[in-house]
Amino acid sequence: MDEHKIAIIGGTGDLGFGLALRWAHAGAQVVIGSRDEKKAQDSAERVKEKLCESGSPPERVLVSGLENTQAAAMASIVVLAIPFPGQVTILKSIRGSLKNAVVVDTTVPLAATLGGKPTRLLGVWQGSAAEQARELIPTSTPLLAAFHNLSAEALQDLSAVLDCDILVCGDDQLAKETLFPLVKLIPGLRPLDAGPLEMARIVESMTALLISLNRRYRTHHSGIRITGLRPES
Ligand SMILES: NC(=O)c1ccc[n+]([C@@H]2O[C@H](COP(=O)([O-])OP(=O)(O)OC[C@H]3O[C@@H](n4cnc5c(N)ncnc54)[C@H](OP(=O)(O)O)[C@@H]3O)[C@@H](O)[C@H]2O)c1
Secondary structure (H helix, E strand, C coil), rough: CCCCCEEEEECCHHHHHHHHHHHHHCCCCEEEEECCCHHHHHHHHHHHHHHHHCCCHHCCEEEEEEHHHHHHCCCCEEEEEECCCHCCCCCCHHHCCCCCCCECCCCCEEEHHCCCCCCEEECCCCCCCHHHHHHCCCCCCCCCCCCCCHHHHHHHHCCCCCEEEEEEEECHHHHHHHHHHHHCCCEEEEEEEECHHHHHHHHHHHHHHHHHHHHHCCCCCCCCCCCCCCCCC
């Protein structure tokens, strides 16, 4: 097992909680971050309860809850799982706490976060939420964009079989090599190198398409698979 500690900023919410649950299930060390420490601790307890109910020995569930800046300070991977309107404030609040961490941005700038349609994106001056995030943290901190096309509802249901490619965008190859094994820890997920950070414009917008498909096919579980790649991918 890799020794990485994964902090999930906004790990009390749908996507972050689902990732925390699945990573803790796989034996990874997870710190749930929240603006409210008590809320983070309650979410960590919920992860423990769910995993113990599903048969995990309590001593193998390595999850805790902390206020966002404290969570960020102790992790080598910091996953940002908050709605777009909170991205600037939260990144400004945690950037001083990041210590040699790889930051993984999951943000989709959905119009719904500001009262618009869930199948539309907001315009972001930098091109994508991930490129906005890039401007808000030190240049020495690697930033990746990933997990945009993954269903939070499927993640949170441990009986659901996941079946999704995780398109990872970013300009730092070493950071991608750090994240890929952590993606593979979750059964049913396959990390793919989707190229430079600017590709996040496309990957983020695909979430709006998936939301549209979810509505048409009355599900919350749609995801993506890329075909035609070499088998070892
Ligand atoms: N849900 C999905 O299926 C899914 C899939 C792929 C990508 N995403 C992306 O992942 C991100 C998180 O989505 P989500 O559905 O998990 O969101 P969410 O449940 O609405 O919120 C996640 C957490 O973010 C914090 N938060 C909420 N509003 C905030 C604000 N204005 N400022 C700072 N923090 C705030 C809250 O944590 P505290 O109150 O504890 O601080 C909340 O529990 C979004 O950018 C979304 O586009 C979601």
